[in-house]
Amino acid sequence: MLQNIENTLHQKSIKPTAMRLLVLDFLLKQQAAVSLNDLEAAFHRADRITLYRTLKTFEEKGLVHSIADGTGSVKYALCEEGCACAPEDLHVHFHCNICNETYCLPKSRIPEIALPENFKTEEISLIMKGTCASCS
């Protein structure tokens, strides 16, 4: 298992430090996206800056993507295999108003949206809000 995690980091050209291995292992076990606060709660012996930098490195290397779900804290979730974090790779996110969790919906791609002439997209985010399966 740890070997797999190390390979995943290698594939994304991320040097496998002990902290990165632990954070990736944690992310692999999550059903929902996690915030920096969630990570801090799970790794109370690690300092916030180190955890933040770990997430940022993962994001820069395309291992995770960030999600602004409207709750005010950015959440992070693992990218799917082959994701380049380009607009065409993006999927819809679902925020549950009851448990406050945010889920990736990788099977629900963001549809192509027509733009007026000379408008250029740099980011797209589509958040659906409602009640998740475990809360309904």
Ligand SMILES: [Zn+2]
């Ligand atoms: Zn991605």
Ligand SMILES: [Zn+2]
């Ligand atoms: Zn829920």
Ligand SMILES: [Zn+2]
């Ligand atoms: Zn996602």
